[in-house]
Amino acid sequence: MKAVLLAAGLSTRIRSLTGGRPKGLLKICNRELVYRTVEFLRRRGINEFIVVVNPSTKDAYERFFSNLRVNYTIVVNEFPEKGNGYSLLKAKNFVKGRFVLFMSDHLYEEEFIEKALKGFGIVIDKSGEFIDKEEATKVKIDKEKVVDIGKDLKDYDGYDTGFFVLDEEIFKIAQKLYEEKESFSLSEVVKRAKLPVWEVSGLFWMDIDTPEDFERAKKLLIKLSIKKGEDGIVAQKLNRKVSTFLSDLLSEYLTPNQVTFLSFLIGVLSALVAIVSLPLGGVFYQFSSMIDGMDGELARCGLRTTKLGGYIDSVLDRFVDSLFLLAVAVHVEPSLVSSLLVGSAIFGSTMVSYTTEKYKVSFLSSPFEDIPGLKNFPGKRDERIFLIFLLSLTNSAFLVIMFSALLSNLKVLYNVYLIVKKHN
Amino acid sequence: MKAVLLAAGLSTRIRSLTGGRPKGLLKICNRELVYRTVEFLRRRGINEFIVVVNPSTKDAYERFFSNLRVNYTIVVNEFPEKGNGYSLLKAKNFVKGRFVLFMSDHLYEEEFIEKALKGFGIVIDKSGEFIDKEEATKVKIDKEKVVDIGKDLKDYDGYDTGFFVLDEEIFKIAQKLYEEKESFSLSEVVKRAKLPVWEVSGLFWMDIDTPEDFERAKKLLIKLSIKKGEDGIVAQKLNRKVSTFLSDLLSEYLTPNQVTFLSFLIGVLSALVAIVSLPLGGVFYQFSSMIDGMDGELARCGLRTTKLGGYIDSVLDRFVDSLFLLAVAVHVEPSLVSSLLVGSAIFGSTMVSYTTEKYKVSFLSSPFEDIPGLKNFPGKRDERIFLIFLLSLTNSAFLVIMFSALLSNLKVLYNVYLIVKKHN
Numbered sequence: 001m002k003a004v005l006l007a008a009g010l011s012t013r014i015r016s017l018t019g020g021r022p023k024g025l026l027k028i029c030n031r032e033l034v035y036r037t038v039e040f041l042r043r044r045g046i047n048e049f050i051v052v053v054n055p056s057t058k059d060a061y062e063r064f065f066s067n068l069r070v071n072y073t074i075v076v077n078e079f080p081e082k083g084n085g086y087s088l089l090k091a092k093n094f095v096k097g098r099f100v101l102f103m104s105d106h107l108y109e110e111e112f113i114e115k116a117l118k119g120f121g122i123v124i125d126k127s128g129e130f131i132d133k134e135e136a137t138k139v140k141i142d143k144e145k146v147v148d149i150g151k152d153l154k155d156y157d158g159y160d161t162g163f164f165v166l167d168e169e170i171f172k173i174a175q176k177l178y179e180e181k182e183s184f185s186l187s188e189v190v191k192r193a194k195l196p197v198w199e200v201s202g203l204f205w206m207d208i209d210t211p212e213d214f215e216r217a218k219k220l221l222i223k224l225s226i227k228k229g230e231d232g233i234v235a236q237k238l239n240r241k242v243s244t245f246l247s248d249l250l251s252e253y254l255t256p257n258q259v260t261f262l263s264f265l266i267g268v269l270s271a272l273v274a275i276v277s278l279p280l281g282g283v284f285y286q287f288s289s290m291i292d293g294m295d296g297e298l299a300r301c302g303l304r305t306t307k308l309g310g311y312i313d314s315v316l317d318r319f320v321d322s323l324f325l326l327a328v329a330v331h332v333e334p335s336l337v338s339s340l341l342v343g344s345a346i347f348g349s350t351m352v353s354y355t356t357e358k359y360k361v362s363f364l365s366s367p368f369e370d371i372p373g374l375k376n377f378p379g380k381r382d383e384r385i386f387l388i389f390l391l392s393l394t395n396s397a398f399l400v401i402m403f404s405a406l407l408s409n410l411k412v413l414y415n416v417y418l419i420v421k422k423h424n
Numbered sequence: 425m426k427a428v429l430l431a432a433g434l435s436t437r438i439r440s441l442t443g444g445r446p447k448g449l450l451k452i453c454n455r456e457l458v459y460r461t462v463e464f465l466r467r468r469g470i471n472e473f474i475v476v477v478n479p480s481t482k483d484a485y486e487r488f489f490s491n492l493r494v495n496y497t498i499v500v501n502e503f504p505e506k507g508n509g510y511s512l513l514k515a516k517n518f519v520k521g522r523f524v525l526f527m528s529d530h531l532y533e534e535e536f537i538e539k540a541l542k543g544f545g546i547v548i549d550k551s552g553e554f555i556d557k558e559e560a561t562k563v564k565i566d567k568e569k570v571v572d573i574g575k576d577l578k579d580y581d582g583y584d585t586g587f588f589v590l591d592e593e594i595f596k597i598a599q600k601l602y603e604e605k606e607s608f609s610l611s612e613v614v615k616r617a618k619l620p621v622w623e624v625s626g627l628f629w630m631d632i633d634t635p636e637d638f639e640r641a642k643k644l645l646i647k648l649s650i651k652k653g654e655d656g657i658v659a660q661k662l663n664r665k666v667s668t669f670l671s672d673l674l675s676e677y678l679t680p681n682q683v684t685f686l687s688f689l690i691g692v693l694s695a696l697v698a699i700v701s702l703p704l705g706g707v708f709y710q711f712s713s714m715i716d717g718m719d720g721e722l723a724r725c726g727l728r729t730t731k732l733g734g735y736i737d738s739v740l741d742r743f744v745d746s747l748f749l750l751a752v753a754v755h756v757e758p759s760l761v762s763s764l765l766v767g768s769a770i771f772g773s774t775m776v777s778y779t780t781e782k783y784k785v786s787f788l789s790s791p792f793e794d795i796p797g798l799k800n801f802p803g804k805r806d807e808r809i810f811l812i813f814l815l816s817l818t819n820s821a822f823l824v825i826m827f828s829a830l831l832s833n834l835k836v837l838y839n840v841y842l843i844v845k846k847h848n
Contacts, residue, residue, distance in 0.1 A: 307786045307787050307847065308786070311843065311847075314782055314786075315775075315779060315782065315840055318771075318775060318778060322767065322771045325767065326767050329760070329763045329767060330760060334758040334759045334760055335758045338758070338763055339753045339758060339766045340766075342767045343750050343753060343766045343767055343769075343770045345767075346767045346770050346771050347742075350771060350778060351774060354739070354742060354774060357781055357782050357785050358735060358738050358781050360784075361781050361784045361785060362731045362735035363735070419732075419735065420732065420736065423732040423735075
């Protein structure tokens, strides 16, 4: 199946942001808007793209597509003012049978594309959860077909998501409208064709018309990039607020790997600082924990996740945690008890992660999905670090070590207990 | 597809071991010989067994099969002295189309069964690697069909493995032989049928005729149950010799889980002993390492592996290692350096395993297969424990802690280095 991308619009309302460059090539998390949909389609075997551009955007799209691992044909619409219905018509000679139609200025999450491809016709969303409903194109349905479509419908059943699975029939309708009118929109084609409706509701999608839309999309994409299920309570309530704020701020300047390395350095720095001043070290340590999620957010948001990235991130976290505990140990009066506590704290700190990672190896599934009760007992990394940060403010190294050892080892025993209970 | 099991033999040569009970129900690693093949066939979708027994073995097989999750029909051959060709004929009315034929006194590794099922005819092995070649039934082939078969062939191409994929045609041949002779063997049927030959060479299979065969089979099955690829050099050269010896000795008395628990207890005990006497604790620790492989051997040998078993085994190993290091720490003069060394030793000891387990999670493959170089640097558990054992003989706790910290952390860095190099 081929896909037709309409990218010939004049994007007048977002000119302040684009400065005349194509809207679809604006970047969020260092990825062009269009890249996302193209990539999601490519992952599902769609490898041939017909890109309808206007004369002023032609070169930019040509450059963009030449860097992708897909086949593409650039089709120039010399008269973009004739409307996006006319742009569709320009693709007529390049597709046969079924094809996908999508817009350069619409964003979708991957699951949306997956579900959309299973249907035929216009994909509509009944929830409109993420969009500006006022500005959205509404669709009125009767017998599972479009009977009316437009921004100003009072009575409607869902929103036009800008994503379609069509066949050649659509060009006949477009051709008729072309013969009747100077300029015509895709909506007019859809209405005249009485397109079947395919519902994909509640998943993220947006169209970007204004600079405000763009900012909102960026924030939402970063929020959606939070890895669900493995965050402790401190990460959920505090750390993620800081990390998503910083991800939003810095997404164009730093790669995920750079952030991993930076966050490791700040962790090591926090240990060094803790040698001089425990409270200040604790503050740094908590800060490193707050930015610990950024690399994953930027990687997922920018479709740049790698296996090695995830691996290194985890291993470095173990190093930072142990280094910090060793730094705290510097302040403890040497004694047998303190040696044993330092050893136990480091053991527990590493083993909390070991007990869940090894679970994934042994049972080939997520412990947090299999055993929701695992979350009921605190002691995940974000929670341990927050406790250490608070205790370090008392400037009592012994307290920090003792509570770390206690909390993490209890967490380890609790994890193992629940896992044995579940699988025995 | 159904399977026919010939279990009507009189097993005279192994009477000293069976005391008249059926040979196929002798146990290795607490599993009946027949169980293994039945289970391997069941895993590949063969769920219906025709079991040809003699009057004296009927009840035992009836009991055995009633405890399995398969369908079965017991067929009594009242005249076992008429030969196993006649036993085959007794199955005639119970199978249609293709079926598997196997013997109650033959053992196979799982991969053998997998490959054997892909062919048709008599399965032969050209290597005879594991068998008593003198006693084996030889096969002479011409144009991929059997032209001669027998124990005393001088000129032959392979060995009869006792495993067949056949169809109803075979019963016509057996019927003819039945009409010609008082008693006839399966080999005579095979020869008369000019069966096609299907080769599966080099994998473990054996037939059990004598008590010596049985002992050898037991040893071989335990050896084949060693998990390849994750053993360090000390495990390969020393520990496995002890563990397989003990597995052989104790396989009927202990379940894998009991051994896991016992080995954990001995590990904990070694730490307690080390508090009193470091050298003696080291000896115990090395002993616990030598029996650490037994649970896995017994589990695999007895087809009793469980995900939880593997999980708990790994987690308990981490506990034992850290407890032992804490016990050693008791002997070290308290100082900042010793605190840091104890912490580092425990970190390294846990992280060696973490770096490879997390690898499996991130890359969904085995680090030892992906990166053979991982083995070039010592520091796996068996190697660390052996070093600790040797150093503990010097009675210098400081030396033990220092070298443990050094070796394990170098190993961690080496692992991470090779993994980054491989995937970057």
